Amino acid sequence: MKTSAAAASVEAPAQESIKLETDSHGVERIALQKHGWQTWKWQGHKVNFCQAGDHGPPIVLIHGFGASMYHWRYNIPALAKTHRVFAMDMLGFGWSEKPVLEYSGCNIWANQLADFIKEVVHEPAVVVGNSLGGYTCLLAAAQAPEQVAGVVLVNSAGRFSAPQAAVETALQDDSSVALRDAVQEAAEPADSSPQEASTSGRGSESAGPGEPKGGVWSRVWEPVRSVGMRAAVYISFLATKQPARIRQVLKQVYIEHQNVDEDLVQSIVIPAGDPNAAAVFYQVISGWGQPVPDLLSRLKVPMLLLWGELDPWIGSGKAEQIQRAYPRAEYAGMQAGHCPHDDLPSEFNSKLLAWLDKQGAPS
Known part of the structure; x- marks a missing residue:
């Protein structure tokens, strides 16, 4: 610019x-x-x-x-x-x-x-x-x-x-490992294992047990997976922007819990109220x-x-x-x-x- x-x-x-x-x-x-x-x-x-x-x-x-x-x-x-x-x-x-x-x-x-x-x-x-x-x-x-x-x-x-898994990113940071695992689990087919999921979501020819293999089916499957991922991420976002959840997560990574005060929590809650916040959340964790x-x-x-x-x-x-x-x-x-x-x-x-x-x- x-x-x-x-x-x-x-x-x-x-x-x-x-x-x-x-x-x-x-x-x-x-x-x-x-x-x-x-x-x-x-x-x-x-x-x-x-x-x-x-x-x-x-x-x-x-x-x-x-x-x-x-x-x-x-x-x-x-x-x-x-x-x-x-x-x-x-x-x-x-x-x-x-x-x-x-x-x-x-x-x-x-x-x-x-x-x-x-x-x-x-x-x-x-x-x-x-x-x-x-x-x-x-x-x-x-x-x-x-x-x-x-x-x-x-x-x-x-x-x-x-990367080794569909939701593993460079963002191994303020979004907890538990949250990322939950998002990935919610977006994967119920009968596919983590290892299978890791190979099926990024254009690999191998597929998990529930995933169509090859040709036109693989092109159909990816949009379905993406919709499921977006829904799971949105649900996770709604949970993570709640003050009680924010406070809980911060206390997991702070030694001095007294510093996890109301102003710190509100500094996260207030911006999360933006109408586009959930969409940004999805974009960030998906690459x-x-x-x-x-x-x-x-x-x-x-x-x-x-x-x-x-x-x-x-x-x-x-x-x-x-x-x-x-x-x-x-x-x-x-x-x-x-x-x-x-x-x-x-x-x-x-x-x-x-x-x-x-x-x-x-x-």
Whole structure:
């Protein structure tokens, strides 16, 4: 996307849009705003973001699946003391618009991130991403290296090899393994096993016991399967956007349950009320991204793996795989869950700032 001036596509002054508060323990964070923050127009769609800090090198924070820029509530004020900090809702999530587009593979978000840095940040930035956001940062760094000064992966999603099941994706993140398994089970024929399902749904010539084989039947079967998958995903989406279910899932991946508060839950519930939210949910979980090693082979930037080692979804073994494939990556572990930036924010901020300082970015 080309624009004549970035300022023309941004609504509302940055510094006036950030409201801070202290939580029940006296820790500073950004306040939840039910109608979002600033707006940047990208490819005709409104994208929500916030900015804090008026000096220092830029950092761009990217949330995970189902979350929003509010998930960086404890990090933005601390990082803004020494950096220009930007946090953005990816298209389809948070307070950004939710057009029904092709989201699988994350290319749309990688393009969005690269354009945001070019048009709003105006200089290469360190990108920090949690879960699906980590994969988005990795993809953007590989595809638009001129916009990315460094990459910080926080319990990042992303596959290392060819997919093995019809609903396995690069999005092994904020949508629980149990949910993905339930969606897959609901969409498969009752008498087909997981292994059979994995070979039948992606154009393989082999078929599960209940699936028509070959020729015109295989062309008929796929739309039927797709309809079943959409229905199963929609039912799952309705369940997962309920406050009680959101709270339950978050507590599975947070060590500090006190941080799973009402504002965090509402920051997920409110955007999920959008009429297109379920369709976006389906698009996201129905496709795969490029394998992580392929992306790492194209990188030449500093990298930090800032990992919650108690994550039941994406453990530290993933970080070890990344380090083997990209030896330049540094590792910093935390006794936190899937979202260490919000689980143990003070420690997270300290480790991130220390790494930035080593890269020559004053902190």
